[in-house]
Amino acid sequence: xxxxxxxxxxxxxxxxxxxxxxxIKSGTKIINYIGKILTNKEVDESDKFDNxxxxxxxxxxxxxxxxxxxxxxxxxxxxxxxxxxxxxxxxGLKIWVTAIKDIKKGEEFTCDYGFGFDKDYKQFxxxxxxxxxxxxxxxxxxxxxxxxxxxxxxxxxxxxxS
Numbered sequence: 001x002x003x004x005x006x007x008x009x010x011x012x013x014x015x016x017x018x019x020x021x022x023x024i025k026s027g028t029k030i031i032n033y034i035g036k037i038l039t040n041k042e043v044d045e046s047d048k049f050d051n052x053x054x055x056x057x058x059x060x061x062x063x064x065x066x067x068x069x070x071x072x073x074x075x076x077x078x079x080x081x082x083x084x085x086x087x088x089x090x091x092g093l094k095i096w097v098t099a100i101k102d103i104k105k106g107e108e109f110t111c112d113y114g115f116g117f118d119k120d121y122k123q124f125x126x127x128x129x130x131x132x133x134x135x136x137x138x139x140x141x142x143x144x145x146x147x148x149x150x151x152x153x154x155x156x157x158x159x160x161x162s
Contacts, residue, residue: 003030004074010108011079011127017108018077024103030086033058033075033095035068043067058088058095066095080137081110083130088114117142 002021009017024030035056038046043065049055056068056076068076075097078086086109089098097111115124115137124137134146 003028004109006074006077009077009079011081011110011129013127015079016077017079018074020103020105020107020109022105024099026099026101028099029089029096030099030109031075031078031097033066033068033088033097034073035066035070035076037093038065038067039063040065058090060090060093060095064093066093078109078111079128080113080126081128081130082112082126082133082140082143083128084110084112086111112140113137114139117145121146 003024004018005021006016007019009015011017018031037060040059040063043049043057048067048069049057054069056073058066058068060066070076078097085099085101085103085107086097087100088111089096097109103109110128115121117138121136121138126133126135126137132143134143136146138146
């Protein structure tokens with residue numbers, strides 16, 4: 001029995017997501033993230049990968065990257081959340097989506113996409129609506145930079161509006 005069902009996503013209103021078909025315990029491998037293995041040089045030289053469209057890339061090691069942008073990569077339907085219930089786990093050239101907490105039947109699977117904080121972070125708006133959401137798809141370790149920016153900007157607005 002598959003551990004997931006494909007349904008309309010509550011996070012990405014225009015797209016689909018993967019939902020738990022039954023209760024799942026933390027540590028359970030849910031689905032293999034599959035695609036085409038490319039050299040990092042191929043990725044750097046390709047016009048396919050730019051920030052204007054969704055990117056499904058995973059750096060596997062110093063030499064290889066996995067491109068999961070294929071209709072047959074069902075794991076690519078998992079949406080980002082700042083309060084994720086799954087994570088990506090890799091060994092060698094394979095990546096699994098694994099539960100990092102207990103997940104109830106009917107709950108949408110989510111992962112932290114782990115984008116780095118750089119000058120382009122505003123191109124990737126987050127729609128997860130989690131209490132700890134910073135508004136952008138940026139990895140957890142870097143969200144403080146955005147939260148800090150927002151709090152400084154908000155303080156300036158409050159001072160200027162007083």
